[in-house]
Amino acid sequence: MYSIGKVAKEFNLTVRTLRYYDEIDLLTPSRIADSGYRYYSKEDILVLQRVIALKKLGFQLEQVKSILNENDWEDIFEEQLIIIAKEKAHLDYLEKMLRLTQQLSFIEQDINWTNLFHYIGQTEEDQVKQMAYLKEFFSEKEREVFNNPLFHMGEKESMEIIYLLRIAREQKYENPSSMKSQTLARKLVLFLDEAFNGDKELIEKYWRLQKEAPEKGGLILVEENVIEYIDKIIDFYEVNEFKNEE
Structure with a gap:
């Protein structure tokens, strides 16, 4: 298991960001200690890597949730390509x-x-x-x-x-x-x-x-x-x- 501090440092994120991901049910840590401290499993880390990758592609967090949780990616990818094409033209x-x-x-x-x-x-x-x-x-x-x-x-x-x-x-x-x-x-x-x-x-x-x-x-x-x-x-x-x- 990896502590929230270690994960934040490893992926150049803030602890606050990881807590926010938990609040919106985007990335819930596998274990939360009685003290409230969060710990992440290897599977959690894989999910975080996917979140980071999708964010770098320009997706909003709500879109990231849809892709990861609902496997709703085809239309979202197409919409993102249209947005990027417009931004590129601009x-x-x-x-x-x-x-x-x-x-x-x-x-x-x-x-x-x-x-x-x-x-x-x-x-x-x-x-x-x-x-x-x-x-x-x-x-x-x-x-x-x-x-x-x-x-x-x-x-x-x-x-x-x-x-x-x-x-x-x-x-x-x-x-x-x-x-x-x-x-x-x-x-x-x-x-x-x-x-x-x-x-x-x-x-x-x-x-x-x-x-x-x-x-x-x-x-x-x-x-x-x-x-x-x-x-x-x-x-x-x-x-x-x-x-x-x-």
Whole structure:
């Protein structure tokens, strides 16, 4: 037999917890001395191990009792899986929103509360509308290419375009023909070419969406003067590339 103190120490529990388990008929010790001191058998220890295991899986004590005492586990396990799936989805959402906040702050070197609220305030209905809009704007094959985490705020993979947009914002008043502007233009062209598998028509459609209705497509909201600067430096870059090819 094992004393309550020894069991508590062995399983990193408090004596109070073990007494509470007894009070709710979850784990009753095999022997209670005249002094009221509790002693646990090997079978009791096995039950306690099951209680601890089920609690670590996230089950509430009432659920643990049902599983152990009534062998009612199938529905309870299924319910717990649903709860965990919802919690996981919520944590994934929080992770994405936190990364999105980090990315917006990285671009603007400050927290843009308007942009942040725009993204975080999106409802499921808003997301459905975005998907419907994208279906009208892009073909199914184009959407497969466009559904690239490189472009989506809050995704780890989107840091490259975030970095390029930050540079564009920092030097938006730079001469489009300058070395700095043309270095950025080359990086943007290479990025878009790789991301869209060299599909020039799709790149044009993406950029048109970015300029005209980024919020409808769930894209990054970029200031108009930054968009204009990017347009100018890429136009200048492509003209020079065409001349060099001749």
